[in-house]
Amino acid sequence: MATIAVLGGGYAGLRTVKRLMHDKVDAHIVLVNNHPYHYESTQLHEVAAGTKTSADITFDIREAVDHRVDVVIDTVVSIDRENKRVILEHGEPLAYDYLVNALGFESETFGVKGVKEHSLSFTDIDSAVAVHEHIERTLANYATSHDENDLHIVVCGAGFTGIELLGELVHQVPRWTKQYGLPEGGMRIICVEAGKKILPMLPEDLSTWAVDFLTKHGVEMHPGTAITEVKPGVVIGGDLEFHANTVIWTTGVRGSHVINDSGYDQKRNRVVVGEDLAVEGHPGEFLIGDVSAVPDASSGRLYPTTAQIAIAQADAAAANVAALIDGRPTQPFVFKSVGTVCSLGPHEGVASIDMLGHWKLKGHKVSLVKKLVNDRSVLELAHVKEMLASN
Template identity: 75%
Template sequence: MTTIAVLGAGYAGMRAVKRLVHEKVDARIVLVNNNPYHYESTQLHEIAAGTKEPSDITFDIRDAVSDKVEVVIDTVERIDRESKQVVLKESQPLAYDYLVNALGFESETFGIPGAEENSLSFSNIDSALAVREHMEKTLANYATSHDENDLHIVVCGAGFTGIELLGELAWRVPQLAKQYSLPEDLIRITCVEASPKILAMLPDNLSKWAVDYLTSKGVEIHNGIMITEVRPGVVVTADQEFHANTIIWTTGVRGSHVICDSGYEQKRNRVIVEDDLSVKGHPDEYLVGDVSAVPDAQSGRLYPTTAQISIAQADVVAANIAARLAGREPHKFTFKSLGTVCSLGPHAGVAELNMMGHWKLKGHKVSMVKRLVNDRSVLELAHVKEMLESN
């Protein structure tokens, strides 16, 4: 029987197996993931800041997928593309006829000296919890150390993740200060960013609103300056040093290391895919989500890595595998963004939406939009919608 191996149970992998089942493909579908749970990566910053618990953003994969899907909990080490086998850490290699690689993202340090060793980044539940534990322990340590750097947090990078994290920290850190009886006037949350513009994907008035909001909550943003090195407790730029005992790295992402370990032609572990999302010269291999790079047909620029595009890609890949199995022509992938929603802590945010018109939103209502988007994602990926509809 034909085997379709889907690697990774993030947004793209979960959606791909759901759509393959929906397409009623006559094939064995195997989903491989390194944890028994799915996590909502779009909310990892909330785990890192401690405003949410892992149980708020995870669910059991086996409860969520159809019983037509075989679930293997194991770590993918590499893909032997010649023999069409997935090499796993614990189990025997998994032979496939079709491959859907959705192994997602890792943190990118761009080779900046010391960044990897001397800062904390997060790209899954464990690393997000490690950020939270370090931050809380370091703040609490001030009571005995009286080292002001225990009260300083530096966030490196003011991209989407950095800004969303700053929003959560600006809300949570004052609470921790009360809990640990810390001198609030000595607490500093600083952000260092190379780009002169913050949240460049949003219109100027929204990005300015976001910066003003964070500044009003005490966050210091230093943009337009390049980080040259990270030393233990120090973020170094051309002419300044930022001292802090909690340094969090959020400057960008690359795809899973499994991509380069498997010999793909790649840049930062992302592979430029064909317009049906297969890999050039390997029509049975599909890459979806953050391991793929898709050029926008109009501008030629690569689409950013988002959950939104990952889900749209998974739909097309499932339809294309079903088409191939049925001897039909595959579809080309096209994408129209529904917009961008950036939270600034639990009670504010900025958003530009292209749904039922064009909307530019800021303030409290955006946090409600964000909640709706997150809840919808869980509902859809966990099949709760189908369960409710069929009862």
């Protein structure tokens, strides 16, 4: 019996396993993940801001998959592609016949000096919790330090994650002000972004509404300001300096370092895959999610890496693995986005939905859409009880 190794228990990896089991693929399936739980990575910013706890966005992987799937809790060190083995940090090498690599993302510094040493980022549960704890600790410290920089938060980057984080932070300001006895209006939340346009993936009226919402709630937006260095308590962008004792880096992500360590032809730890998501020259090896770069056949541009496309890739990769096992030809990956939902705290947001027509939404109604999207992903990846437990 063939062995299918699936690396990573995020959206793409877990969805692949569930699809393989649903389609009753005749193979031994092994899922490798470095934690015993799955976390909703699209909600990490809520944990970082403290509007949700880690328990709110996690569930046990073993309870979510079929008992016939072997779940290995270990860290992938590298992939010996020549000999078809996954090298693990603690366990014996895992031999495979087919590989679905969905190892996920890491923070991208773009080579900016001081980022690693003097800023915080969140790419998993532990780092998101660390950001939250740092914010709370720094705000509490103001009572004795009287250092106004304890009340300042600089968010570096106004991409999707940065904007959603800002929405959660402004929601928390009234609570923090009351809890820590802070001066009214004393907190400053500053966003520094190299690009001149915020949320370019959304229609202009929605991106404008989102920026207006944040500025009305006190966020100081600085688009068109490329960050050149981060020093202790200072973010430098050209001739400007932004002082804060909490600096959060959200400028972008790259794929897992395992990609580079395993000798792939890659850029930012992403590999351009074939139309069926397989690696060139390795027909039984599929890369999906944040470690893959998938060209859009109609435009030639690469698709953005999102949870939505990761789940669609997982379905395609699982179907193509099954096809290879059955001796059938693989099929090209086809993707059509159903839209974009951007939350601005627990109760507001903007959304552009392409389903049963085109819908542009803003305000309170978007929070319901966001909840439905989150619940649907949990429902598809796990079971109803995890969805209910998260409410």
